[in-house]
Amino acid sequence: MQSDVIDFQDARMRQGDHIVRGTAAAGMVRAFAIDGRRTVQAARDRHDTSPVVTAALGRLMMAGQMMGAMSKSDDELITLIVRGDGPVGGLTVTANSQGQVKGFPSHHEVWLPLNGRGKLDVGGAVGAGTLRVIHDLPGMEPYSSEIELVSGEIGDDLTRYFAESDQVPTSLGVGVLLDTDTNVRQAGGFIVQLMPGHSEEVVDQLEDNLRGVDSVTNLLERGMSPSDILDFVLRGMGFEELDVMGAEFHCGCDEERAGRAVLALGAAELADMVERREPAEVYCHFCGRRFEFSPDELSALLG
Numbered sequence: 001m002q003s004d005v006i007d008f009q010d011a012r013m014r015q016g017d018h019i020v021r022g023t024a025a026a027g028m029v030r031a032f033a034i035d036g037r038r039t040v041q042a043a044r045d046r047h048d049t050s051p052v053v054t055a056a057l058g059r060l061m062m063a064g065q066m067m068g069a070m071s072k073s074d075d076e077l078i079t080l081i082v083r084g085d086g087p088v089g090g091l092t093v094t095a096n097s098q099g100q101v102k103g104f105p106s107h108h109e110v111w112l113p114l115n116g117r118g119k120l121d122v123g124g125a126v127g128a129g130t131l132r133v134i135h136d137l138p139g140m141e142p143y144s145s146e147i148e149l150v151s152g153e154i155g156d157d158l159t160r161y162f163a164e165s166d167q168v169p170t171s172l173g174v175g176v177l178l179d180t181d182t183n184v185r186q187a188g189g190f191i192v193q194l195m196p197g198h199s200e201e202v203v204d205q206l207e208d209n210l211r212g213v214d215s216v217t218n219l220l221e222r223g224m225s226p227s228d229i230l231d232f233v234l235r236g237m238g239f240e241e242l243d244v245m246g247a248e249f250h251c252g253c254d255e256e257r258a259g260r261a262v263l264a265l266g267a268a269e270l271a272d273m274v275e276r277r278e279p280a281e282v283y284c285h286f287c288g289r290r291f292e293f294s295p296d297e298l299s300a301l302l303g
Helices: 002-015 037-047 051-069 122-126 155-166 200-210 216-221 226-233 255-263 267-275 295-302
Strands: 018-024 029-035 077-084 090-096 100-105 129-136 143-148 170-178 184-194 240-246 280-283 290-293
Touching (some): 018 051, 029 226, 037 051, 037 100, 051 077, 051 090, 051 100, 051 122, 051 155, 143 155, 155 170, 184 200, 184 226, 200 226, 216 226, 226 240, 255 280, 255 290, 255 295, 267 295
Antiparallel strands (some): 018 029, 018 240, 029 184, 077 090, 077 129, 129 143
16 A cells, blocks of 8 residues: 555656656666756746747756755755856856755846857856855755856756866756747756766667757657656666655745844834834745735734
């Protein structure tokens, strides 16, 4: 009976956004893949992003979700911060180890012509700059590392991050495809990493396989699930799926947290606002929600 319950939950997760984790080549390769269409659509709806910003933010969010799934701690938070000299300015994403992610762009309305390959010009929107990755574990000081952006296309930049900062050979692909109405048609990605002790034969096989991957969104358009994508990328290498988890856009802000943010203004400032009968407003950059506190509510907070 317990097995039936687990199978039902597994099937239900696969119907929505989800992350698949697996291994191949007798443990010499670990891999992750995600279907994140609903997650990226939620971010697009909340921030009213232009197509190129939807693609840029969506790629970074899905990468963050897969990186969160790598965590060995249930309480770890991973924050990815891109700062560039392009018109989008920057992107900020925070993900946990349960497949939940939130994120926002510095500028949500950026319109650029398609690049030379007829694709959304994410690299042009981001420009030159830096990628910073912050790991935050309870009871420990957050630690971070930063690299120069390679292309601003997100996938290339994170591949370089893994090579330079984590010193782990990694192949990473993320993609977002939009419909003519600017809604998200497909969104997904994969991360494949070589583990210590891998053989040259495994490297050669993986490189051959990856040459057959034109883009993540094309694989999704062919009807591939995250498990199918990993099976394709790791074909002939004994791919084994280990587990699956749900994935979603989740902020977690609420009126209680907003109230704590208001209290951070200080008692004197709040008392002055109450006396002048001025309300206070808290805006969440991650999800776009606004919380307004009337003078009476501010007085109650002070009390």
